[in-house]
Amino acid sequence: MSRIAGNEQSHRIATDVVVVGAGIVGLAVAWRLAARRGLGVVVVDRGVPGREASWVGAGMLAPATEAQFGEQELLALTLAGNACWDGFAAELEAASGLPAGLRRCGTLHLALDRDEAESLRRLHRFQTDAGLPVEWLTPSRARELEPGLAPACAGGILSPHEGEVDPRQTCAALLRACERAGVHVLAGDEVVEALLDGDGAIRGVVTTSGTRIDAGHVVLATGAWGAPWLPAAARPPVRPVKGQIVNLAHPAGERIAEHNVWTPGIYVVPRADGRVCLGATVEEMGFDVTVTAGGVHELLREAYRVLPAVAELDFVEAIAGLRPGSPDNMPLLGRGALDGLIVATGHYRNGILLAPITGDVVAALVAGEEPPVPISRFAPDRFAVRT
Numbered sequence: 001m002s003r004i005a006g007n008e009q010s011h012r013i014a015t016d017v018v019v020v021g022a023g024i025v026g027l028a029v030a031w032r033l034a035a036r037r038g039l040g041v042v043v044v045d046r047g048v049p050g051r052e053a054s055w056v057g058a059g060m061l062a063p064a065t066e067a068q069f070g071e072q073e074l075l076a077l078t079l080a081g082n083a084c085w086d087g088f089a090a091e092l093e094a095a096s097g098l099p100a101g102l103r104r105c106g107t108l109h110l111a112l113d114r115d116e117a118e119s120l121r122r123l124h125r126f127q128t129d130a131g132l133p134v135e136w137l138t139p140s141r142a143r144e145l146e147p148g149l150a151p152a153c154a155g156g157i158l159s160p161h162e163g164e165v166d167p168r169q170t171c172a173a174l175l176r177a178c179e180r181a182g183v184h185v186l187a188g189d190e191v192v193e194a195l196l197d198g199d200g201a202i203r204g205v206v207t208t209s210g211t212r213i214d215a216g217h218v219v220l221a222t223g224a225w226g227a228p229w230l231p232a233a234a235r236p237p238v239r240p241v242k243g244q245i246v247n248l249a250h251p252a253g254e255r256i257a258e259h260n261v262w263t264p265g266i267y268v269v270p271r272a273d274g275r276v277c278l279g280a281t282v283e284e285m286g287f288d289v290t291v292t293a294g295g296v297h298e299l300l301r302e303a304y305r306v307l308p309a310v311a312e313l314d315f316v317e318a319i320a321g322l323r324p325g326s327p328d329n330m331p332l333l334g335r336g337a338l339d340g341l342i343v344a345t346g347h348y349r350n351g352i353l354l355a356p357i358t359g360d361v362v363a364a365l366v367a368g369e370e371p372p373v374p375i376s377r378f379a380p381d382r383f384a385v386r387t
């Protein structure tokens with residue numbers, strides 16, 4: 001349980017776990033710790049919970065479609081993360097009384113010319129060698145599944161086990177479930193200092209409001225912002241990778257496609273209620289979140305090339321967010337360089353997909369148990385220079 005003492009200006013809180021960052025990752029971790037393990041949890045966010053990368057993310061659950069040659073370990077984690085989602089969503093809906101936003105719709109990964117089809121054939125071989133339940137699609141079979149596809153479709157891959165979630169709904173449900181489980185959420189307060197003891201352990205944090213939070217464990221879920229307030233050796237090497245998306249909606253709430261549709265230039269994520277998310281640019285621009293005419297143009301052009309019906313949709317918004325990128329594009333997940341520190345960041349393009357399994361992994365680590373999946377390959381200290 002969390003205990004709070006002090007006046008308005010300067011509080012002192014003692015708790016079992018403090019989670020820094022209330023994006024989808026921090027909220028999933030907090031909920032699992034409080035609801036499943038019965039621990040006292042405080043979550044701190046410098047802004048509004050769920051309003052950074054997790055507000056912008058398209059929410060594709062696409063481990064096979066996103067698979068890259070040479071990233072087998074990441075694939076094992078993303079597949080396990082995808083498998084967690086159905087149970088997680090059902091539990092979250094029961095705990096919060098709100099929709100978790102999950103739709104199991106499958107993904108069509110499409111080629112729009114012969115060169116793209118050749119490269120997709122190679123990916124299909126890689127996926128079948130890895131035992132993934134994917135199906136090669138001729139152009140006519142692809143159009144049978146999605147009648148709105150452009151005539152340019154030159155074949156593709158169906159990944160039926162994939163899906164999408166609306167991360168805004170998930171975060172709203174997580175916040176409610178956290179509140180119901182007794183999690184104390186401190187919004188609009190930034191962690192600026194670590195409480196260290198002399199033996200290389202972290203014992204809590206201090207925020208800009210002067211609140212001191214003493215905790216047995218500190219979970220770092222700060223997304224692209226890392227932790228400049230930690231000693232250099234304990235800071236996760238994350239960087240912001242900008243992504244712009246465009247959100248559209250069908251005026252009568254109809255779906256223009258049943259599946260996620262993915263090409264080398266775009267992905268189109270149709271929500272259950274006729275909204276459609278087009279994503280996403282990948283830009284190394286530091287902490288810039290400006291929406292550009294070029295970014296929006298590229299997304300609309302590429303979406304129109306594969307699904308011309310997007311032109312009929314209402315424009316809702318264009319928005320940019322910051323993916324937490326790591327040097328090898330894989331998450332930083334596990335015990336940190338300080339005793340009591342657990343790192344859960346660097347999820348890059350897969351943070352929505354990996355939020356439930358990250359919650360389970362961190363809950364196991366806090367409880368001193370073996371995590372449900374192997375995580376040694378994602379050790380936060382794997383980039384440390386050893387002397």
Ligand SMILES: Cc1cc2nc3c(=O)[nH]c(=O)nc-3n(C[C@H](O)[C@H](O)[C@H](O)COP(=O)(O)OP(=O)(O)OC[C@H]3O[C@@H](n4cnc5c(N)ncnc54)[C@H](O)[C@@H]3O)c2cc1C
Nearest residue numbers: 021023025046054057058059060191223243350351352353
């Ligand atoms: C355009 C785009 C499309 C994407 N599409 C997908 C997709 O289809 N599928 C998928 O799985 N993933 C996708 N992602 C990636 C996914 O959105 C992210 O990996 C995920 O949201 C990261 O969650 P997070 O909780 O780690 O970070 P965030 O949501 O950014 O949350 C981090 C939080 O930490 C807080 N914080 C930081 N520092 C401090 C501090 N010192 N004190 C207090 N609070 C602090 C911030 O205010 C923030 O709220 C996409 C991302 C983008 C930008």
